[in-house]
Amino acid sequence: MQEKNKHIAIDNCWKEFLANKDGYDAFSFIYDSYVHDLLSYGVNLGFDEDTCRDAVHDVFCKILSDKNKFLNVNNLTSYLFRAVRNYLFNFQKKNHNLSDSSFENIPFFTEVTTLESLIDREDTEKLKQTVENLLNQLTPRQREVVYLRYMQEMDYEEIAVLMEINYNSARRLVHRSIEHLRSVNKDSEKPLFVILVALTYYHYL
Incomplete structure (x- = not known):
């Protein structure tokens, strides 16, 4: 029930952020709700913490700078994880000249x-x-x-x-x-x- 209430609160904050010119409190709540899980996901994919922080901050900065581009994002969780994942994989491809097929067996660590x-x-x-x-x-x-x-x-x-x-x-x-x-x-x-x-x-x- 607690997890369900959290998701409802996030959905409401997302709608509030998109609808209002000044939705910084709602945006802050969303950021705080996701930042740890997104960082953990990036680290589990094998990237260092600083690179993961850059990825998360880049994704949220893009949302904050032009919210109108995200009006059709209905599933925020899916979008954020996918955006962070894409950032990290693009970073890896750019810096190590890897192809898309190289990510099929990328390590995924769990502790x-x-x-x-x-x-x-x-x-x-x-x-x-x-x-x-x-x-x-x-x-x-x-x-x-x-x-x-x-x-x-x-x-x-x-x-x-x-x-x-x-x-x-x-x-x-x-x-x-x-x-x-x-x-x-x-x-x-x-x-x-x-x-x-x-x-x-x-x-x-």
């Missing part, structure tokens, strides 16, 4: 930090290690899609747009990633649903 209030400290550490070990069994692309689906709670359409694949491919990629997690998790004392809860409520840095 789990837990909310210790959910379970006791000892069990928290065990679950953290289990989640990290399982994620390391996935390909970079699978880790990214699991991150987007469970950590960022994106739907398949948003994932498809962000990763530049079609809707059915996004669904299959998520399904195959979870099936792979299930197959390598057979001997664990933690059932897969516990792992998915951990992915939903834990943060990646």
Whole structure:
């Protein structure tokens, strides 16, 4: 419920920002709501923090400087993640002369930090290690899609747009990633649903 209320608040602020000449308070709320997740996503893609900050600031500065260009942006979450991703990939191509195909297997790193209030400290550490070990069994692309689906709670359409694949491919990629997690998790004392809860409520840095 809290997450749903947050999304409603963000949607309302986005509409307020676009509709009003002076919407700086609404814009500030939107920035604060997304900056950490966008930075974490960029770092997980393998970029250094300074480059990620440049990407995030560039995206928000463009929105602030000419909001009229963004009147048709209805899904702000999808747009922001895609814009930051494109900035970082374009930066990489420009500085390292890479082709688009080079990004198919770009590393996607995850490190789990837990909310210790959910379970006791000892069990928290065990679950953290289990989640990290399982994620390391996935390909970079699978880790990214699991991150987007469970950590960022994106739907398949948003994932498809962000990763530049079609809707059915996004669904299959998520399904195959979870099936792979299930197959390598057979001997664990933690059932897969516990792992998915951990992915939903834990943060990646």
